[in-house]
Amino acid sequence: DAGITQSPRHKVTETGTPVTLRCHQTENHRYMYWYRQDPGHGLRLIHYSYGVKDTDKGEVSDGYSVSRSKTEDFLLTLESATSSQTSVYFCAIRGGFADSPLHFGNGTRLTVT
């Protein structure tokens, strides 16, 4: 199994508070992704990274920011959490070839009250 760890696994926070989710990989993969999964919406891409300090927006990036200061870590920050950001968040990594599959972490369940 690809070495990818998300932390925390569960978090409950209040509206308006900042939250940071961490994704850590031991595979030295270039590409890292943050998705959210909600009933009826499938998987939606929030942000992705194609190298250290190289990031770009996905389809649902509003209210989220990311940082990647080293290859192994990709942080997702909710600057001021809202109830609409209650979701399950998945990090994924991918190798450099076009046919490389995504490898997913086990997810972070975030509840914003």
Add this chain to the structure above:
Amino acid sequence: GDSVTQMEGPVTLSEEAFLTINCTYTATGYPSLFWYVQYPGEGLQLLLKATKADDKGSNKGFEATYRKETTSFHLEKGSVQVSDSAVYFCASGPNTGGFKTIFGAGTRLFVKA
């Protein structure tokens, strides 16, 4: 833009029944195609992939063939088991030079004993 459409669920089958989950894609290039499976409480994991037209991906009794002429990548299994109960996602990409994988909405499969 590129898209993936898969049959809506849930799909409910009896053990040992034949499974087909339909998937069609639209793409500007020739992306690799993937099937991922998600078990409860876990992240998605790769089930199988195909990288070019007429390739057949297979794993754990599941098969899918990359059909360029019908832009399809249907998932099949000859005899399902209760342990196959999960959500199945069809996905394409990224295209050469791109970064993003396009996911279908997912199909939930229930297998009854």
